[in-house]
Amino acid sequence: MSGVEQATGVQQEQVPVTDRGRRTRAALLQAGRELFEERGWADVRIDAVAERAGVSHGTFYTWFDSKESLLRAIVAVVVEDVFTATTVGPRLPPDAPYARIEAANRLYLTAVTRHARILRVLDSLADTREEFRRLRVDVREAFVRRGMEGLVRLQELGLADGALPPRATASALGAMVESFAHLWQDPGEHLDEDAAVDVLTRLWAGAIGLPRSAWPDGASRRPT
Amino acid sequence: MSGVEQATGVQQEQVPVTDRGRRTRAALLQAGRELFEERGWADVRIDAVAERAGVSHGTFYTWFDSKESLLRAIVAVVVEDVFTATTVGPRLPPDAPYARIEAANRLYLTAVTRHARILRVLDSLADTREEFRRLRVDVREAFVRRGMEGLVRLQELGLADGALPPRATASALGAMVESFAHLWQDPGEHLDEDAAVDVLTRLWAGAIGLPRSAWPDGASRRPT
Amino acid sequence: MSGVEQATGVQQEQVPVTDRGRRTRAALLQAGRELFEERGWADVRIDAVAERAGVSHGTFYTWFDSKESLLRAIVAVVVEDVFTATTVGPRLPPDAPYARIEAANRLYLTAVTRHARILRVLDSLADTREEFRRLRVDVREAFVRRGMEGLVRLQELGLADGALPPRATASALGAMVESFAHLWQDPGEHLDEDAAVDVLTRLWAGAIGLPRSAWPDGASRRPT
Amino acid sequence: MSGVEQATGVQQEQVPVTDRGRRTRAALLQAGRELFEERGWADVRIDAVAERAGVSHGTFYTWFDSKESLLRAIVAVVVEDVFTATTVGPRLPPDAPYARIEAANRLYLTAVTRHARILRVLDSLADTREEFRRLRVDVREAFVRRGMEGLVRLQELGLADGALPPRATASALGAMVESFAHLWQDPGEHLDEDAAVDVLTRLWAGAIGLPRSAWPDGASRRPT
DNA sequence: AATGAATGAGTTTTCATTCAT
DNA sequence: CATGAATGAAAACTCATTCAT
Numbered sequence: 001m002s003g004v005e006q007a008t009g010v011q012q013e014q015v016p017v018t019d020r021g022r023r024t025r026a027a028l029l030q031a032g033r034e035l036f037e038e039r040g041w042a043d044v045r046i047d048a049v050a051e052r053a054g055v056s057h058g059t060f061y062t063w064f065d066s067k068e069s070l071l072r073a074i075v076a077v078v079v080e081d082v083f084t085a086t087t088v089g090p091r092l093p094p095d096a097p098y099a100r101i102e103a104a105n106r107l108y109l110t111a112v113t114r115h116a117r118i119l120r121v122l123d124s125l126a127d128t129r130e131e132f133r134r135l136r137v138d139v140r141e142a143f144v145r146r147g148m149e150g151l152v153r154l155q156e157l158g159l160a161d162g163a164l165p166p167r168a169t170a171s172a173l174g175a176m177v178e179s180f181a182h183l184w185q186d187p188g189e190h191l192d193e194d195a196a197v198d199v200l201t202r203l204w205a206g207a208i209g210l211p212r213s214a215w216p217d218g219a220s221r222r223p224t
Numbered sequence: 225m226s227g228v229e230q231a232t233g234v235q236q237e238q239v240p241v242t243d244r245g246r247r248t249r250a251a252l253l254q255a256g257r258e259l260f261e262e263r264g265w266a267d268v269r270i271d272a273v274a275e276r277a278g279v280s281h282g283t284f285y286t287w288f289d290s291k292e293s294l295l296r297a298i299v300a301v302v303v304e305d306v307f308t309a310t311t312v313g314p315r316l317p318p319d320a321p322y323a324r325i326e327a328a329n330r331l332y333l334t335a336v337t338r339h340a341r342i343l344r345v346l347d348s349l350a351d352t353r354e355e356f357r358r359l360r361v362d363v364r365e366a367f368v369r370r371g372m373e374g375l376v377r378l379q380e381l382g383l384a385d386g387a388l389p390p391r392a393t394a395s396a397l398g399a400m401v402e403s404f405a406h407l408w409q410d411p412g413e414h415l416d417e418d419a420a421v422d423v424l425t426r427l428w429a430g431a432i433g434l435p436r437s438a439w440p441d442g443a444s445r446r447p448t
Numbered sequence: 449m450s451g452v453e454q455a456t457g458v459q460q461e462q463v464p465v466t467d468r469g470r471r472t473r474a475a476l477l478q479a480g481r482e483l484f485e486e487r488g489w490a491d492v493r494i495d496a497v498a499e500r501a502g503v504s505h506g507t508f509y510t511w512f513d514s515k516e517s518l519l520r521a522i523v524a525v526v527v528e529d530v531f532t533a534t535t536v537g538p539r540l541p542p543d544a545p546y547a548r549i550e551a552a553n554r555l556y557l558t559a560v561t562r563h564a565r566i567l568r569v570l571d572s573l574a575d576t577r578e579e580f581r582r583l584r585v586d587v588r589e590a591f592v593r594r595g596m597e598g599l600v601r602l603q604e605l606g607l608a609d610g611a612l613p614p615r616a617t618a619s620a621l622g623a624m625v626e627s628f629a630h631l632w633q634d635p636g637e638h639l640d641e642d643a644a645v646d647v648l649t650r651l652w653a654g655a656i657g658l659p660r661s662a663w664p665d666g667a668s669r670r671p672t
Numbered sequence: 673m674s675g676v677e678q679a680t681g682v683q684q685e686q687v688p689v690t691d692r693g694r695r696t697r698a699a700l701l702q703a704g705r706e707l708f709e710e711r712g713w714a715d716v717r718i719d720a721v722a723e724r725a726g727v728s729h730g731t732f733y734t735w736f737d738s739k740e741s742l743l744r745a746i747v748a749v750v751v752e753d754v755f756t757a758t759t760v761g762p763r764l765p766p767d768a769p770y771a772r773i774e775a776a777n778r779l780y781l782t783a784v785t786r787h788a789r790i791l792r793v794l795d796s797l798a799d800t801r802e803e804f805r806r807l808r809v810d811v812r813e814a815f816v817r818r819g820m821e822g823l824v825r826l827q828e829l830g831l832a833d834g835a836l837p838p839r840a841t842a843s844a845l846g847a848m849v850e851s852f853a854h855l856w857q858d859p860g861e862h863l864d865e866d867a868a869v870d871v872l873t874r875l876w877a878g879a880i881g882l883p884r885s886a887w888p889d890g891a892s893r894r895p896t
Numbered sequence: 897a898a899t900g901a902a903t904g905a906g907t908t909t910t911c912a913t914t915c916a917t
Numbered sequence: 918c919a920t921g922a923a924t925g926a927a928a929a930c931t932c933a934t935t936c937a938t
Contacts, residue, residue, distance in 0.1 A: 021897070042352070058900070058901085060934095061933095121351065123348065127264045127344045128264035163443075164426060168407075169423060171404075173427070176396045198387075200396065202431075204431070206432065209430050271907085271908095280923065281925065282925055283924070285911095465899095493928065494930085503903090504903050505903080505930095506902070508930095510902070515929080569799060572796040575712045611874065612871060617875065619855050621875070623847060624844045628843075650879075652879070727920085729921075729922090733912095733913070
């Protein structure tokens with residue numbers, strides 16, 4: 001199980017024991033998430049986080065060691081959520097590959113969309129801070145691994161292009177799905193969730209060479 | 225900044241008139257690019273740029289208004305280069321769609337790879353600075369548009385899945401290619417250029433539903 | 449100043465809530481006043497203010513937004529003081545115009561003298577910074593208005609030259625009194641307060657044409 | 673002859689020998705004056721002066737040693753002009769004191785008005801730079817001295833209040849006249865030159881106690 | 897636990913002045 | 918003489934983090 005065991009850094013964040021403490025910490029977490037989403041990393045001051053959480057500046061440090069530490073805590077939730085969404089899908093039969101791909105895409109697309117803003121913040125730090133680069137990778141990891149395993153299985157069954165290197169392929173297609181979540185934000189790309197999932201699944205299935213015969217009727221013959 | 229607004233509007237960057245000036249400006253540009261690539265945006269000081277360029281601190285401001293301004297100038301070159309690479313490819317016959325896709329992918333992949341580090345820096349700013357978001361989009365635009373036009377043409381010829389919305393599809397596939405350039409950096413994804421182009425082209429061709437009959441022999445039957 | 453505008457509007461200066469805060473703020477105010485008086489505006493560094501107040505550099509910004517902001521706070525006290533001195537004088541009978549003029553002159557002269565150095569600083573900024581020009585005017589306003597009203601009353605009673613335009617006259621005479629406070633600093637003009645007030649009052653009373661009969665005995669016949 | 677012999681500072685400004693040089697120097701002088709008048713001291717960059725004069729930045733230093741030096745040269749002209757205006761008036765008969773006061777006031781008022789903006793700039797520096805404080809005094813000196821001498825003469829003739837100390841009185845009244853030149857700039861004090869001179873002369877004559885019998889008919893009986 | 901205040905390292909930027917050509 | 922460029926000493930301001938109550 002990747003991506004969840006990162007928490008053991010150097011300094012442990014304080015863990016609240018009283019109810020009041022729990023509430024304060026939660027408020028800071030919430031305020032931090034909102035602000036990061038609104039303004040990005042660099043433009044968020046600890047001051048602002050504390051203020052929005054309704055506590056004094058100093059209190060922030062009762063619960064978090066640093067600004068980084070706050071983001072780490074926020075991202076931990078995200079990693080967990082994406083991981084869960086990716087892993088705990090409906091258990092579809094192995095002989096329905098298209099439906100499996102579709103289900104995985106939908107879950108990942110919605111999960112990533114849910115966290116699109118905070119993931120962008122993470123991205124902006126991933127460039128220089130090794131720790132966050134790892135976290136960024138962790139978010140993707142479960143999905144990529146799942147895609148990779150699925151691909152291998154299909155290749156073994158002769159249902160996917162055997163020439164494709166599994167890991168790289170899964171990475172590339174995973175990136176494709178994820179990029180969709182971000183492009184969605186922009187005006188100009190207007191698709192509802194079903195349409196988006198449909199497009200992504202078609203691209204994916206076609207890309208790995210899943211034979212049209214294995215596509216559902218609606219998908220393979222869909223008109224323009 | 226004192227109280228009275230100077231009469232001049234937005235100051236234009238200086239343009240060197242002497243050779244010495246040209247050399248200095250170029251050195252700063254080069255030093256800036258290197259440092260941004262090595263350390264990312266936030267960890268580069270103007271001081272360091274000047275030092276690496278072998279000039280004094282103040283000289284930086286003779287040629288650039290600000291750190292932002294420097295990046296802008298660096299990125300302008302990148303945008304230009306990627307645009308050119310994307311646009312000025314070998315003119316392949318329209319009836320060789322696979323080869324066309326391959327050529328386009330190769331050009332874009334190498335161009336983006338060439339600039340991978342600086343594009344990451346740009347990404348990290350794109351989240352909050354509207355100006356840089358636009359630039360980021362500009363880098364992709366030519367490639368996405370080209371992919372879109374190619375797709376439309378193939379759809380009209382019945383050689384591509386008519387159900388795919390052109391713009392979104394081209395965006396998604398473009399993102400896929402681009403992500404490859406970045407993943408390449410990471411250890412663990414080791415493919416040489418030819419192999420990478422091959423994978424991407426297979427994925428792309430398959431994704432849009434280009435019939436296997438339109439694939440070159442080597443591509444369609446390549447073994448694992 | 450990064451690209452994104454923080455949500456807060458014009459930041460208000462902090463108001464101390466603890467005693468320690470009050471003490472620190474007062475010390476900065478005091479240090480600032482002294483330094484401005486000693487060195488003028490341009491030659492005062494925030495660093496120096498903080499040092500003299502016995503706090504660190506950053507602490508200055510806990511209490512004031514900027515150097516301007518500090519001066520504003522200092523001047524606010526001055527405006528207040530001059531206003532009070534000008535307004536809250538001994539209530540003399542209307543039928544003792546000379547004594548009234550004298551009392552007003554004394555109060556204004558001593559008030560302006562008390563603040564002569566800081567007013568000079570204000571002057572030096574008033575030329576270009578509209579905000580400070582207004583403050584400068586504010587300092588004078590109460591005295592000028594009072595002089596004007598007094599003049600109008602005397603004109604109505606036939607005790608002052610009816611040809612004098614009240615506002616301009618009061619301005620000119622006010623400037624005369626004020627200039628005295630500054631000239632006093634210079635060596636070469638040595639008069640004690642009583643002598644200065646006497647001269648100014650004679651000039652004033654004579655200027656508006658107050659009949660000699662309304663002058664006190666001592667004043668009208670005073671020998672050289 | 674006060675106020676004109678100041679030029680011998682430490683470094684002598686360059687003196688042009690060619691025609692081209694003369695033109696360049698004059699252009700810089702002119703540009704400097706305009707800019708100081710428009711923006712005040714601190715907000716004028718040497719860059720801007722050079723640009724407005726149509727020469728390159730470096731050329732400025734061919735003709736002036738420093739920014740201070742430029743202002744010094746500009747002010748020298750002003751001092752000279754005010755001095756001349758004050759000294760070289762119409763030679764009126766000693767037995768027409770009111771007319772003499774009026775003439776002096778008019779000359780001084782117009783001279784100071786002509787240079788009001790640049791004198792303000794000088795003021796803003798006078799607070800801290802001893803050199804400019806001297807210059808500032810020099811501008812006033814001739815007028816104050818003349819007023820003082822006039823007052824002494826009238827006192828000796830019994831035509832002025834003998835209780836007035838000549839120097840202080842002349843200073844105060846001089847400041848009064850000068851302040852008028854500045855207040856004129858402000859909206860709200862709207863008087864044409866004749867009216868202003870009239871008011872000032874009445875105030876002056878009254879202030880020193882010039883008997884009404886020595887006032888011209890128009891002046892003494894002017895109605896409201 | 898919470899709070900208000902203090903800290904100071906870290907950065908960008910300005911601009912008068914000098915200089916090589 | 919003029920020019921374009923280089924210089925570097927200032928200086929203001931920010932903000933994460935620490936601390937005394």
